[in-house]
Amino acid sequence: MRSTSVALVVLSSLWVPAAAQNPPPGLGATDVGEIQPADPKKFYKEPGYSPYAGKHYPERPLFGDEHVHTGWSVDAGLGGATLSPEDAVRFARGEQVTASSGQPVRLSRPLDWIAVTDHSDAMGTVAAIREGNPEMMKDPTLKRWHDMMAQGPEEGSKATMEVVNAQANKKLPPALTDPKWAKTYWDKNIEIMEKFNEPGRFTAFISYEWTSNAGGGDNLHRNVIYRDNKDRAEQVLPMTTFQSENPEDLWKWMADWEKKTGGQLLAIPHNGNLSNGRMFELRMFMGGPMTKEWAQQRQKYEPLFEAIQMKGQSESHPSLSTTDEFAVGYELWDRGNLVIKPKTPGMIEHEYARQALKEGLKVEQQLGANPFKFGMAGGTDTHNGLTAAEEDNFYGKFVGAEPRAGRWDEDAIKFGDRVIKGWEMTAAGYTGVWATENTRAAIWDAMKRRETYATSGPRMTVRFFGGYDFVARDAASRSPAIAGYTKGVPMGGDLKKAPAGKSPTFLIAAAKDPFSGNLDRIQVIKGWLDKSGKLQEKIFNVAWSDADRRKVQADGKLPPVGNTVDIATASWTNTIGDPELITVWKDPEFDASLKAVYYVRVLEIPTPRWTAYDAAYFKVKVDSKVPMTTQERAFTSPIWYSP
Amino acid sequence: MRRLLREPLLHFFVLGAALFAVYGWLNRGAPGSPNEIFVSRGQVQSLQAQFERVWQRPATPEERQKLVDTWVREEVFYREGLAMGIDRDDPVVRRRIGQKFEFLIDSATPPAPGDAELQAWLDAHAANYQVEPVFSFHQVYFNPERRGATLGRDVDAARRSLASGKPASGDPTLLPETMQAAPLSEVQQVFGDDFAAALGGLPAAGWQGPVQSGFGLHLVRLTESVPGRKAALEQVRAQVERDLLRARAQQASDDIYRRLRANYRVRVEPA
Numbered sequence: 001m002r003s004t005s006v007a008l009v010v011l012s013s014l015w016v017p018a019a020a021q022n023p024p025p026g027l028g029a030t031d032v033g034e035i036q037p038a039d040p041k042k043f044y045k046e047p048g049y050s051p052y053a054g055k056h057y058p059e060r061p062l063f064g065d066e067h068v069h070t071g072w073s074v075d076a077g078l079g080g081a082t083l084s085p086e087d088a089v090r091f092a093r094g095e096q097v098t099a100s101s102g103q104p105v106r107l108s109r110p111l112d113w114i115a116v117t118d119h120s121d122a123m124g125t126v127a128a129i130r131e132g133n134p135e136m137m138k139d140p141t142l143k144r145w146h147d148m149m150a151q152g153p154e155e156g157s158k159a160t161m162e163v164v165n166a167q168a169n170k171k172l173p174p175a176l177t178d179p180k181w182a183k184t185y186w187d188k189n190i191e192i193m194e195k196f197n198e199p200g201r202f203t204a205f206i207s208y209e210w211t212s213n214a215g216g217g218d219n220l221h222r223n224v225i226y227r228d229n230k231d232r233a234e235q236v237l238p239m240t241t242f243q244s245e246n247p248e249d250l251w252k253w254m255a256d257w258e259k260k261t262g263g264q265l266l267a268i269p270h271n272g273n274l275s276n277g278r279m280f281e282l283r284m285f286m287g288g289p290m291t292k293e294w295a296q297q298r299q300k301y302e303p304l305f306e307a308i309q310m311k312g313q314s315e316s317h318p319s320l321s322t323t324d325e326f327a328v329g330y331e332l333w334d335r336g337n338l339v340i341k342p343k344t345p346g347m348i349e350h351e352y353a354r355q356a357l358k359e360g361l362k363v364e365q366q367l368g369a370n371p372f373k374f375g376m377a378g379g380t381d382t383h384n385g386l387t388a389a390e391e392d393n394f395y396g397k398f399v400g401a402e403p404r405a406g407r408w409d410e411d412a413i414k415f416g417d418r419v420i421k422g423w424e425m426t427a428a429g430y431t432g433v434w435a436t437e438n439t440r441a442a443i444w445d446a447m448k449r450r451e452t453y454a455t456s457g458p459r460m461t462v463r464f465f466g467g468y469d470f471v472a473r474d475a476a477s478r479s480p481a482i483a484g485y486t487k488g489v490p491m492g493g494d495l496k497k498a499p500a501g502k503s504p505t506f507l508i509a510a511a512k513d514p515f516s517g518n519l520d521r522i523q524v525i526k527g528w529l530d531k532s533g534k535l536q537e538k539i540f541n542v543a544w545s546d547a548d549r550r551k552v553q554a555d556g557k558l559p560p561v562g563n564t565v566d567i568a569t570a571s572w573t574n575t576i577g578d579p580e581l582i583t584v585w586k587d588p589e590f591d592a593s594l595k596a597v598y599y600v601r602v603l604e605i606p607t608p609r610w611t612a613y614d615a616a617y618f619k620v621k622v623d624s625k626v627p628m629t630t631q632e633r634a635f636t637s638p639i640w641y642s643p
Numbered sequence: 644m645r646r647l648l649r650e651p652l653l654h655f656f657v658l659g660a661a662l663f664a665v666y667g668w669l670n671r672g673a674p675g676s677p678n679e680i681f682v683s684r685g686q687v688q689s690l691q692a693q694f695e696r697v698w699q700r701p702a703t704p705e706e707r708q709k710l711v712d713t714w715v716r717e718e719v720f721y722r723e724g725l726a727m728g729i730d731r732d733d734p735v736v737r738r739r740i741g742q743k744f745e746f747l748i749d750s751a752t753p754p755a756p757g758d759a760e761l762q763a764w765l766d767a768h769a770a771n772y773q774v775e776p777v778f779s780f781h782q783v784y785f786n787p788e789r790r791g792a793t794l795g796r797d798v799d800a801a802r803r804s805l806a807s808g809k810p811a812s813g814d815p816t817l818l819p820e821t822m823q824a825a826p827l828s829e830v831q832q833v834f835g836d837d838f839a840a841a842l843g844g845l846p847a848a849g850w851q852g853p854v855q856s857g858f859g860l861h862l863v864r865l866t867e868s869v870p871g872r873k874a875a876l877e878q879v880r881a882q883v884e885r886d887l888l889r890a891r892a893q894q895a896s897d898d899i900y901r902r903l904r905a906n907y908r909v910r911v912e913p914a
Contacts, residue, residue, distance in 0.1 A: 059819065060833065077738045086889065094828075109832055163747065188746070195885055237696035253697075260699045459832075461817045476815050478784075511817040514835025514857045545788070578788045579858040582815055 057485045058451070061432035062443060063459045064113035064203070065092065065387040066268055067223055067309060067379025071100070072185060073118040073209075076383035080399035083385030085116045085189055089196045089204050092387050099395060100384055101402040108390055108515055111430070112438055113203035115379075117223045118189065120208045120238035139173040141166075186237055194230050199439040206233040206440075210267070212245040214285075217339035219274040220247055223306070223379070224254070227444035228263035235261050246285045248294065251301045266448055268377050270306035272314040272356070276337040277347030279314075280356035280372060282363065295369035304377040304447055307353045307454045307635060308429040310389075310397045311381060315454075315635050316354045324539055325557070326603060326631065331426040331456075340418035357638055358527035358535040361595040364642075365529060375450030375492045375637025376599070378429030387430075389457040391630065392570070394427040394610035401425060405618035408611055408626060423626045427610040428456040432634070434490060450492025453600075453636040458516035463509040464491040464600045466639040468498060470505035470584045480509050480582060491600075492637040503590040504641060508542060509582035510602045516632065517604040518577025519545055520561040524585060528596035542585040545578035545605075563606045565629045570608040570616035577605035592643060599638035603631050680718055682711055690714060748899050749892050756887055762876050764887045772874040772883065775826040778842050779867035782820060783813035785853070785860040790814070798853045798860055805850040805862060818858060824867065834858070842868070 070088045071081040082100045083091075091097045094110030137143045148159035166172045190206055197204040206226040214220050226233050239253040247269075254265045272279030284294055307315040312333030321327050336342045349355060353376065360372030380387050384402060388395040394403075401407050401422055408423040432453045435446040446452060453462050463481060467488025474483040484490065484507050495504055512519050521544035527537045541558040544550055552558050562576045587598075608616075609630040615622050622628075690710040694702045702710060730736045756764075765772055783801060790797050801811035822830060830839040838856035845851045845865045853860035876883065 071742070074735060074739070077735070077742070110828065195881075198881070235696075236699055237693065239697060243697060256699045463817060478813060478815055478820060480815065480817065509817050512857065514831075514833070514838075574857065578786075580786065580816055582817075 056436060057481060058434035058436050058446065059481070061453075061459070061461055062112035062203075062435050062438055063430050063432055063455075064111050064115070064443075065379050065382075065389070066115040066117070066205075066207070066225060066304075066377055066431055067209070067270065067306060067381045068092075068114060068116045068385065068387050069118055069209070069381070069383045070116060070385040072189070073383065074121070075119070076385075076398070079383055081384045085118065085192045085385075086196070088116050088385040088387070089114055089192065091385065093196070093202050097386075099386060099402050100399040101404075103402060105386060105388065105393070105395060107388065108393060110202070111387065113205065113433075113443055114387065115205040115207040115223065115225055116189070116193070117207050117209040118185075119211045120186075120240045121211060121242065136175050139175045141173045142175055184237060187234060190230050190233050197229075197440065199437075201438060203438055203440050203443055205444075206230070208238045210239050210241065210250055212241050212247065212250075213338060214245050214278060215276075217337045217341055218276045218278045219271040219338045220245070220269065220278060221271065222247065222250060222267040222269050222302070224250075224265055224267050225444065225447065226263065226265055227441055228261070229440070232261040232263040248285055248297070251297045254301050255297075264444070264448075265301070266304070266444070267302050268304045268306050268379075269302060270309060270314070270379065270381065271311055271338070272305070272351040272353065273312050273317075273333050274336070274338045275351055276341060276343055277350045280350040280352075280359060282350070282359065290363060290367060290371065292367045292369045295363060295367050295371035298371040299369065299373045303374060303450050304431075304452060304637075305353050305356075305374040306377045306379050306381075308378045308426065308456055309381040310426050310428065312424075312426055313428070313456075314352055315376075317348050317352045319348055320352060320355050321537060321539075326601070326633070329627070330631075331428070333420065333424065335420075336418060340413065340415050340420065342418070353635075354525065354527065354537065355535075357597045357599070358529075358537060361527065361529040361597060362533070362535060365533075365595065370640075373640065375447075375452050376454040376635050377431045377447075377452060378454035378456070379431065380429065389428050389430055391427045391457065391608060391610045391632075392613045394425075394613070396422075397425055403614070403617075405614075405620050408614055408620070408622050423611050423622065425610075426456070430455050430457060430459065432459065432462065450637040451490050453491065453634050455634040456630070456632045458513035458604060458632045458634075460513045460516070460519070460602060460604070460634050461509075461511040462600065462602055462634050462636055463507070464636045464639065465489065465507040466493065466495050466504055466598065467507075468495075468502045468505060470507045470586075472584050474507050475509070475582045475584045480507060483507060489639060491639060493639055495639060495641045497643045498590070498592040498641075503587050503592075504598070504639075505584060505586045506542075506598065506639070507582075507584050508600055509580070510543075510634070511580045512577075512604070517572065517607040518574045518579055519581050520577055520603040520605050520631065521545065521558060522581050522583065523601045523603070524598055525601055526587065526596060526598050528591075528594050530594065531591075538589070539601075540585070543581040543583035545581065546576060561605050563629065565606050565608055565612070567608065567612050567628045568616065570612040572605070572607050574605070595643065596641040597638045598641070600634075600636040602634040604633065606631055680715055680722075682715065686714070687711060745896060748896050756884060758876070761880065761883050761887065764890075765874070765876055765879070765883050768886070769873050771886070772879045773871050774874045774878060775828060776843060776871045777824050777826055777867065777869040778830055778865065779823045779825070780821065780842065781864045781866070782818070782854075782861045783811055784816045784818055784858065785862075786814040786816070787859045794860065798862065802850060802852070802862055805864075811862070813862075814859075816858070827871070834861075843870075 068088050069076045070083050070085050071077045072085060080100055083097065087097050091107065092111045092114040094107055096104055096106040099105045137146060145159040145163060148155040193204040193206050196202065208224055210222045210224055212220040236257050239250055250267065254267065258264055269279060283290060307313060313331045316324055316327040317334060318324065318327045334348065356372040360370040364370035380389050381397065383397055384395060384399045386395040396402050396407060397412065401412060410422045411419045412422045412425055413420040432455060433443050433446045434451040435442040463484060465484035465488040469487050474480060477483055488507065489495065498504065506524065508522055510519055510522055522542050524540045524542050525537065526540065527535065530536050541552055544558055545561060550559050564575055565572045606629045609627055611622060611626050612628040691702055691707060694706065694710060724730060785794060785798050787794050804811045818833065827839055830842060835857045838854055838861065841854045842865065845863060847865040847868050850862050850864045852862040854863050
């Protein structure tokens with residue numbers, strides 16, 4: 001394909017299929033109007049000389065972490081975390097900071113956005129002296145303190161000392177102690193995010209975690225992400241689990257919030273793997289049967305699921321996906337719930353994203369609404385303020401797990417004799433968001449329309465479009481995204497009923513993270529509800545590296561890509577794998593009458609796991625059971641087929 | 644440790660600690676004996692206000708009663724706990740109180756430094772506020788996996804073609820064909836360090852290269868290359884202000900610690 005013929009490709013594909021003309025359902029009317037996915041019809045209104053004019057689709061994935069705790073979270077503070085939300089944001093922006101353990105640390109490169117999600121349960125109040133509000137200023141002492149503070153650091157320190165002494169001597173002015181002037185941690189958190197949020201450059205979301213541990217340890221946590229700014233966020237205090245542990249009450253709280261402020265919220269659940277069968281249970285929280293309204297609420301408020309983080313992955317489990325060789329032994333935390341209460345048979349069926357995506361089809365058949373219509377997110381859930389998900393730069397989940405020679409063999413989590421070892425921690429993950437610009441609103445909107453993918457840490461670029469008219473030539477274009485948006489829907493979208501005789505086609509592309517390993521392969525994971533009402537899944541290898549020497553075998557499996565990792569030096573070479581993979585794939589087993597869900601998994605070549613970097617750096621010998629290599633990966637939000 | 648976190652008693656401590664300062668002030672000079680729990684009007688208003696800020700409506704009379712009852716229950720346990728001294732060996736309570744104390748100190752930092760102060764800070768820390776180099780360029784990509792043995796030849800042919808004003812064949816890629824006014828860090832994000840470093844050395848005239856990246860080879864036409872330079876205050880005001888305030892907060896905290904520390908005599912028992 002010639003580099004200068006992009007415009008021709010565009011002209012030849014101005015015809016837009018029906019599927020692309022409607023936004024996916026679930027993006028309907030809201031209190032603030034329609035949420036519109038990027039409209040393909042707007043991309044190329046007029047053919048013109050410049051192939052670049054008029055490009056309004058997302059051009060670069062914006063990477064961030066939607067799950068970060070700082071010293072303001074009680075459990076993090078107890079664990080020794082001293083970093084504040086400000087430190088966490090500075091670190092995410094690429095600044096060097098000093099970790100709670102005293103070590104200097106910096107990301108390989110800045111992230112594009114962050115959501116600091118301290119637990120809402122511990123947002124107490126603090127007195128605000130500096131605000132200088134008129135009613136407080138009627139008190140001469142407060143006025144004097146305020147003026148001193150305004151003069152500079154020297155006078156400010158003196159004023160503070162006076163405050164401290166007055167408190168000790170019980171001589172604080174009454175106006176200061178009036179609870180109505182008390183500020184909350186929430187207010188302070190908002191102030192910090194406002195200060196660091198720079199539209200166009202770096203997004204700092206206002207956000208918190210609602211931490212429901214049902215039954216004392218079944219993980220039903222949700223990260224609540226705000227689309228809006230201070231003026232709306234400060235009107236209402238976050239929901240805590242002191243009020244309710246029931247996710248349905250959280251949705252109610254979110255609905256009330258949206259009604260009151262005119263803003264918008266979404267919630268991202270995480271760690272289905274630690275929910276002991278409750279994350280995707282097929283009933284309401286209190287035990288009643290699912291209702292259509294319940295399913296609609298869940299779909300509306302929970303458009304994403306965090307499928308990978310430091311406490312393992314919740315994408316797929318080998319006992320559910322028995323033909324998936326890449327689920328075997330991959331970052332599994334599957335022995336119990338958050339307090340390692342052992343699982344009983346039947347729980348794992350309701351914990352993993354892939355199974356839930358399939359179950360959602362069945363529930364939709366029964367209720368007319370799909371509660372598990374979610375896309376993929378990745379976060380760290382770090383509790384030391386450091387969103388360090390890179391294998392060669394892994395700062396652990398708690399301060400106690402920051403780099404030290406023995407951390408691999410220590411207990412990461414311990415309850416009696418039930419233990420999760422340090423080496424089981426996962427150096428993951430981030431979310432890639434196909435947003436049109438780097439702002440709270442644009443990233444949030446992309447999350448809401450599920451145009452996102454999860455990665456285990458590397459920042460690979462992944463495109464995934466579905467439609468009925470993709471042809472091989474679309475994969476040869478120098479700008480596949482133009483064909484993608486013009487002829488189909490992006491990840492997170494819906495395919496309407498297939499035109500007679502047509503099967504879904506998918507334009508799929510991935511480019512490696514320039515800082516990480518080459519790509520091994522791209523897979524399409526398909527789940528569907530068969531004619532007898534049973535759930536099925538199948539994994540298709542659709543594009544792979546080193547194609548001259550690797551062929552798909554009769555059983556559909558592709559030989560492994562190989563392994564260049566030298567564990568002793570924690571190094572590898574990009575002599576295997578490809579820097580980019582792209583293909584157009586047509587479902588060879590399509591039945592137009594059956595509901596189906598498709599998503600993409602991209603695998604890197606094997607690279608050293610953080611445990612290998614630890615062993616090499618600290619010169620320690622680790623147990624042979626500890627995995628020392630990993631195949632980093634990305635999983636995209638699905639595209640649904642709903643006849 | 645995590646079990647401890649789920650300990651209901653602990654939750655009471657944390658809540659108690661959160662209300663500690665406010666409570667202490669509120670009950671200053673309140674009537675009654677040590678065994679009297681006085682729920683002041685202000686306290687009830689505060690509970691109601693907190694309820695309203697979460698639930699976005701006023702509490703009903705029943706809810707209000709429940710808020711008060713819960714508060715009294717917490718207060719009884721809290722006082723009993725304090726009387727037993729179990730706050731003293733609790734790291735959560737200690738940290739929390741200490742953290743709130745630091746907030747108090749932080750609130751003494753003046754919020755808005757003037758231009759002169761900001762400029763002085765910028766001059767003193769100029770290295771932290773470099774404006775990044777900026778590049779605009781077009782690139783044609785050659786994938787070594789696809790080209791194999793003909794890679795070098797193909798690139799040469801393409802360069803000749805481009806040099807004579809004709810188009811050239813590149814390979815399909817997700818990499819952008821062009822970046823406009825992209826800061827160095829963004830070029831690094833997309834193309835990797837090697838490519839970004841090479842850009843700085845290219846003349847902004849015609850097609851150059853091939854330039855190597857982790858993806859393969861690229862022919863590059865640089866149309867704009869602005870070197871990095873010292874920032875003017877207007878370009879980095881927000882950042883300078885953030886950093887200056889942070890430094891001052893740290894200074895204030897250290898300063899107050901030093902003054903308070905002077906009031907104590909510390910003895911560490913030899914091991």
